[in-house]
Amino acid sequence: MGGKYLAFIFAYLRANIAAALEYRATLVTQVLGMILNDILWVVFWVLFFTRFPVVKGWTLEDVLILWSSFAFSAGLVYGLFFSVRLLPRLVVEGQLDYYLALPKDVLVHLLVSRIRPFNLGDALFGPLLLVTTVDLTGSRVAIFLATTLLSAAVLLGFEIIGGSLAFFLGSGDALHEQLGNALLHFASYPAGIFDGSLKFLLFTVIPAGFVTWLPVELMRSFRWDLFLGLAAAAAAFLGAAVLVFRAGLRRYESGNLLAMRS
Amino acid sequence: MAVITATNLRKVFRVARKPEGGWARLAATFRPRYVEQEAVRGLSLTVEKGESLAFIGPNGAGKSTTIKMLTGILHPTSGEARVLGYVPWLQRQELAFRIGSVFGQKSQLWLHLPPVDTFNLLARIYELDWSDYLRRRAELVELFELGDLMYTPVRKLSLGQRMRCEIAASLLHRPEILFLDEPTIGLDPVAKGAIRELIRRANREEGVTVFLTSHDAGDIEQVCRRVIIVSQGQVVLDDTVNALRRDYLTTKEIDLKLGVPFAGGIDLPGVSVIKARGYGVKLSVDTGITPIDRVISHILRQYPVQDITIQNPPMEAIIAAIYRGKAVNQ
Structure with missing residues (x-):
């Protein structure tokens, strides 16, 4: 069973890569553009921390870890599971029919069906940045990998929940995009600059705290309670995502839009 | 043996009603009003193994909604259905291994890749044994004459070529029932003929039960033996297609482009002029009274003809005729 699912996932990977390679120049331009964009952000923070070395306890190394972790987790989620960003549109336009007509779990099928290779450029950039700019030990690398994968799970769950709102609201494209953008913005700034109720919001409704700040905290000094908290958040967000998606799917109304798979 | 049974199947959609006028529409944003639209109203049917069934009706008749409930895509509001022993919306995945579906308006082929890549992907989705799959693929490539098409990006295929690939793709896993929703939509007459022949072969040579929806009366006549009309x-x-042909498909329409302006003179029993303007004329022919070949030879004796098209009356006209027939019988 697991083997057959793996073969199915790899078949999608192959098909997606083949489709991306149909337009090589576009692909290369997009990947380079994405990496350049990441580099510009890093340059900004390097300049900033050269002027102000410590901001509410955050140093340049913390921000570099934040960017490494965030580029890696967001790159994995949006690169490997790009369809999650399209979920509201697929729901509203009745394009889930394709997945419902085939013998696979709809959510798993939907997630693995579309890869966006240039986001995988982010996933490459993250570890490269970490290796080239941060002092690493074996245990720090293990912590980075474990926490980043858990934060990717939180991000994926959050995106599925946001996208599934379309089942209930009848639309939701704009709301999903705004929620996603809010998370991306908050997650890419040091935690120290946010306080109080906003901080509470960022560990619940817009879980930027789990996506970047906890991984950074754990890289500074590992604590099992924080690590288990992150793991619990990942399980909770993914679990809630599955429940919300399934509840939404029962309300799915299909549609008759002309559509081609691309 | 029945492979599809549906009893009192009903589907109601809740649709937001948009009032006219700016303020009313703004108010409706905060307090939307919904109306219920009953797409399928207590539909019951049984389909036996190996049948070729045309499930037809005008736009909005509930055809696609019924197919989507029978394939597990939609949950019904009420009613029961079993397809190959499964409740489609509860056992969707198990059922999907044993049925195939072709939606003329939704492609399963990847636009930028050649069909062979989508076929390989489908083999993994349906968990086919790879050597069995390669044998089956070769069989279908030969049967559907796909040859070089298999290695041409889908975006470069004609609609007819694409549909041949779509249907072959849906047969890869040897489905017991093939659901086809408007498989000939948008095709030219030659491509329509080819697609109909392929569906007929799948039904007669492989024993696949065909459940076909279409707007095209030609699909019914040339592919199916039984017809269910929904409205x-x-x-x-x-009823049987033979009975439909006998009772309702006796009328054909002939579109003519003449070499000289039309001046009447086609006085045959069962033939009437629907429209005439300049060089163009449209005739309605009751083939039960005067056979179509007699009408054509009569026209050719009277006029030089530059172009001629013979077609079935639109589905809406057939449905209207059925209603009229029922009213008369009652």
């Missing part, structure tokens, strides 16, 4: 979510006729 406003209900079955209005369930």
Whole structure:
């Protein structure tokens, strides 16, 4: 069973890569553009921390870890599971029919069906940045990998929940995009600059705290309670995502839009 | 043996009603009003193994909604259905291994890749044994004459070529039932003929039960032996295609482009002029009274003809005729 699912996932990977390679120049331009964009952000923070070395306890190394972790987790989620960003549109336009007509779990099928290779450029950039700019030990690398994968799970769950709102609201494209953008913005700034109720919001409704700040905290000094908290958040967000998606799917109304798979 | 049974199947959609006027529409944003639209109203049917069934009706009759409920895509509002022993919306995945579906308006082929890549992907989705799959693929490539098409990006295929690939793709896993929703939509007459022949072969040579929806009366006549006509979510006729042909498809329409202006003179029993303007004329022919070949030879004796098209009356006209027939019988 697991083997057959793996073969199915790899078949999608192959098909997606083949489709991306149909337009090589576009692909290369997009990947380079994405990496350049990441580099510009890093340059900004390097300049900033050269002027102000410590901001509410955050140093340049913390921000570099934040960017490494965030580029890696967001790159994995949006690169490997790009369809999650399209979920509201697929729901509203009745394009889930394709997945419902085939013998696979709809959510798993939907997630693995579309890869966006240039986001995988982010996933490459993250570890490269970490290796080239941060002092690493074996245990720090293990912590980075474990926490980043858990934060990717939180991000994926959050995106599925946001996208599934379309089942209930009848639309939701704009709301999903705004929620996603809010998370991306908050997650890419040091935690120290946010306080109080906003901080509470960022560990619940817009879980930027789990996506970047906890991984950074754990890289500074590992604590099992924080690590288990992150793991619990990942399980909770993914679990809630599955429940919300399934509840939404029962309300799915299909549609008759002309559509081609691309 | 029945492979599809549906009893009192009903589907109601809740649709937001948009009032006219700016303020009313703004108010409706905060307090939307919904109306219920009953797409399928207590539909019941049974399909036996190996049948070729045309499930037809005008736009909005509930055809696609019924197919989507029978394939597990939609949950019904009420009613029961079993397809190959499964409740489609509860056992969707198990059922999907044993049925195939072709939606003329939704492609399963990847636009930028050649069909062979989508076929390989489908083999993994349906968990086919790889050597069995390669044998089956070779069989279908030969049967559907796909040859070089298999290695041409889908975006470069004609609609007819694409549909041949779509249907072959849906047969890869040897489905016991093939659901086809408007498989000939948008095709030219030659491509329509080819697609109909392929569906007929799948039914007669491989024993696949065919459940086909279409707007095209030609699809019914040339592919199916039984026809169910639905209108406003209900079955209005369930009969053999032969009976439909005898009772309702006796009329054909002939579109003519003449070499000289039309000046009447086609006085045959059962033939009437629907429209005439300049060089163009449209005739309605009751083939039960005067056969179509007699009408054509009569026209050719009277006029030089530059172009001629013979077609079935639109589905809406057939449905209207069925209603009229029912009213007369009652």
